[in-house]
Amino acid sequence: MNAKLSPRLVLGAFLALLAAAPLFLSPFSVTLLNYIGLYAMVSLGLVLLTGVGGLTSFGQAAFVGLGAYTTATLTTMTSLPGWLAWIGASPWLTLLAGLLLTAVVALLLGSLTLRLSGHFLPLGTMAWGISLYFLFGTSESLGGHSGLTGIPPISLFGIVLDTGEKIFYLIWAFLLAAVLTTQNLLDSREGRAIRALKGGIVMAEAMGVNTSRSRMVIFLIAALHACASGWLYAHMQRFVNPTPFGLNIGIEYLFMAVIGGAGHVWGALVGAGVITLLKQWLQDILPKLLGQAGNFEVIVFGLMMILVLQRARGGLWPLLRRLVPVRVDNKHIEESAEALPRRTPPKAGELILEARKVTRKFGGLVANNNMSLEVKAGEILALIGPNGAGKSTMFNQLSGVDTPTSGEVLFMGQPVAGKDSRDIARMGMSRTFQHVKLLPTMSVLENVAIGAHLRGDKGVLSSAWRLDRAEEARLLKEAARQIERVGLGEFMHAEAGSLALGQQRILEIARALCADPCLLLLDEPAAGLRHKEKQALGDLLRKLRGEGLATLIVEHDMDFVMNLVDRVVVMEFGQKIAEGLPDEIQKDPAVLEAYLGGVE
Amino acid sequence: MEFPIALMLVQDGITNGAIYALLALALVLVFAVTRVIFIPQGEFVAYGALTLAMLQAGVVPTTLWLLVGLGVAVTVVDGVPALRAGRPGRLLGVAGWNLAYPLGLAALLSVVPLQSLPQLAQVALALAIVVPMGPQMYRLVYQPIASAPILILLIVSVAAHLTMVGMGLLFFGAEGQRTPAFSEAVLDLGPLMVPGQTLVIVAVSLTLIVALFQFFERTLYGKALRATAMNRVGARLMGISPSLAGKLTFFLAAFIGALSGVLIAPITTVYYDTGFLIALKGFVAAIIGGLGSYPLAALGALLVGQLESFSSFWASAYKEVIVFTLIIPVLLWRSLNSRHVEEEE
């Protein structure tokens, strides 16, 4: 256990080996490493897009093609119009042109296809992937199916990178830069937003994350990675034709990402490496074992991949990581980091949330009828009622998830209707969910830090280049403070999914608190909690009340509610049947009827 | 464009669309029950057609040996645990289906005069060889990872597709094959000459769709599959075995695939790798149907068929560009009109 290696050491050793590779490897092995680098760059984009962001794309090969064809056309064509000709003078200029073109195309395609939900999205990527591929093949100016030849090699500081050994360093510099920036990005405010895309969109939106923007961001990044790979490919191969940019290859990139471990940045490298080397190896070994007569490579390759995935669903990287004892360092929490600025708290007794005659009909069914309630700063209001009373519908009206048929909900004096979850979050309303919504593979700390999303503003580029560290330290410190506050301190670095359900509910409260809200909406916070935990939760909520926070609780647990809240609103059949102090409510005949008489 | 030409294009689109519709139905079924996006669906098309071509050439199809091989593998995978659990009876059952059946089929094929059999008997034999590979494939490839995320199942499908195409090249060679038409008759409808084979395709597709509908509505197994498709956990609680549902689904998918292959072999040249593009079009149709609706998938298939036919006419070099670009607005429209449910992975 104590013999674990530091991650820096392992990375350093890897880089040193890589740097020395051309010295001790045969030229052909270096060639293979070059291809691995190119493929890994594309599958790295897919790790981000598919593995992390949950958006499956079959079309990445088309972006590789865009990069390759842009530079190929600009550097080989003699008959370019004057205003374009200067770009063709240097591959570095065509790289910029390619990235620009790819960004424009990706924005266009993204704005069309990223709106697609569910399975429509992968098919959408497939559709434009195929279209672009066939466009390459049918455009005479792009050399048609036969392709373009005579692409010059890249020069860097006067050195012409015309052999495998020379371009090796450029390819791997590109790749490592991409890997490290991606890693940096994922470990940041924006990164947490991206990681929430897979299975946490509703939650992330409620925390103020613009998930459509995050989707577009990773789509763009993946496309640009692919484009850069295509640029390098074109200048290494010095020839392009449409074949390497077709659907099959697009699928193969996805294949690499998944085999390597789609959720892990280094998985892209492992996947590209394993698949490239395995193919070569099979080509060497199979004819000797099975004879020259058939082509068994693909068959054996396919079977091996099926077996790998049956044995290791998460891909090869997690397996590999188990083999090398690399120390996993917990996130460092900078105690000296400056505290985040807080919003001016409302004065005690100020009206925070107000529902005025809210009615919500679903067809003929009236789920909420003429419901009114108020929550003031420094008070806890409970909304209770038997099953099916319409509490959840009311909760949705209050939190802006749903819009009332008539009546209105005012938060801080402004109507909630028509605002999206993000705006409402920004106004200071923060919520938990009846069915816990958290990201099970992320640590408790990171889950909670998502709550503070709106309290930071560093973007993608600053995250990628680590210009966000001061802000990040403040965000993490705030998250840690809230975790300590709700009593989850000992689980700070544990995976959120490993917590008991009750603790997960508490985590959600910490996350909501991280947003520095003035209203806390809690959807059945006590469900699944043990007695002690309930007590602790009660104490916490009382403390928050003391700090002037307004809290609305939808709850089943009578004991918990009655000992905690200031006022209670009781619902039945979509209507308010009682409102008042806990003691009054407990004696109210209508309430007793609803709860006791309602049983049978 | 003159009217008769348009009619001919429509007819061509319907013929292709009918095949896409069949495949789309199979894809929807497989996805609904097992969450597998069944890319190797297309390989069953090629295997069906080329196995039939080999039978008609009087050769014992090489696919038979694949059936035997898969049978042995399933017997080992299922038989060893059965033996360990001290249930030799189950081993016998497994071996019966997976060893005795293929070997019996092999014996049958080696004695009958393949070339001179009536065409329908040849078709039946081709199906008898290819279709059992469906459930065998489910057992070997998908059952061990039945609970994996959709993405992993998809990638496994890709690997299975690569393997099957590789084997197809080995079995059938790179050159394509055609088989004689089921009907040489031509129906003369004024400006339109409808070949008998087209009618056969459309008729068989319609029959199969109706039969599937009956199967799902009327039979116990059909209802079990529907239940599994709607709620996997619930179905299991009700005693429907997921692996049985999976095998049954793959049996149907393989049957539909192989039958589609048999149907198109007379009107086109089928290659070892033909299946992928045909299944891709079926897949497009299935997705237009939201991977859940059979009638919408069938409509989608007809739409794809028409798009293809007309774009081939207007600009054949740009056919795929036109078809796939036009799909995007359809997808957008479908996406906006279907309720978005966050995917649980």
Place this chain on the structure above:
Amino acid sequence: MKCKRLVASVVMGALFSGAAWAQVKVGVVSSSTGPVAMVGIPQKNSVPLMPTKVGNLTVQYIPLDDGSDPTASVVAIKKLISEENVDAIIGPSGSPNAMGVIQFAAEAGVPLLAPVGTAAVVLPMNEQKKWVFKTTQNDQLIADALVGHMAKSGIKTVGFIGTSDPYGENWAKVFTESAGRKGIKVVSSERFQRSDSSVTAQGLKVLMSKPDAVLIAAPGTPAVLPQITLYDQGYRGKVYQTHGAALPEFLKLGGKKVEGTVLAASLMLVLDQISDSHPSKKIAIDYVNAYEKLNGSKPATFGGNVFDAGLLLKNAIPHAAAKGKPGTPAFRAALRDALEQTKDMPATQGVYNMTAADHSGFDERGRELIAVKDGKWTLIQ
């Protein structure tokens, strides 16, 4: 990496313990899987038939598959050059694949014998292309023969259907030029995918242009579908095919519906009708018989193109051996020079002549006009 190479070399050592005495190494890159497999498979199957002994030198062939992918072709070429230190390379099967590898062969100074149709691999001649020798008839050569036949038959307008791949693309270009020179107009030009299940629309479009004849350009069995479609649509005019259709399966799949087709291809299809004085006849018969014995079927002409590359090497190796030892740059350079000196060398596909300015290889003896008559290939005298 190292581990993999170690394993590979151990296996190599175990299985090819005889490799030490193989003095000349020739790499063969073919597309024996993937979309061009119908071209690559007969090529790969021809490798065991090629001469293994030239004078007192033995020749070892190292076949590799590129899966029809130009990237994989480049990888294969680099592997052959840097791992195997080959003296010459035969392949790859596809035109784009060949275009992509030329520079790497040239930079390493390894002669490349490319069995592809497009003349772009050897013309216009330059520093790189001087390392390339073509062992397949130029598409131009075949096209001229077809156009000649068309002109003689009084055909003025032609409809063209080709695959949308490099083969069909090059043919559309070459044929249009060639036809233009004889005053024949291409009135429609359609494309289809090899795997398309229907070309009805393309057929209709061609018929609407009312051509005197139709030319179909597709490699291998895909050449059949458009012709059958046209037949079924009622077209009974003349149909021309390229040498891509020159394989036994064309007749088998096409049956009655391809009767009367005219194509131009090497003499391999009509060996029994060629006069005994044709220098290629005996070589081609021997090749076809040997191929049939080994593989159980007659070869497509694509196989002959690779086999001929072996014969070209056999012819050139003794000259090169006089100037250097196999495995050295001197030997490879001498081999290239010797290949360039090839004069009147008969092979299965015709008679080869190379010059410093033109490495195309064939003259008119490399193609015959052939018609389908009574379900058989028949030489047009």
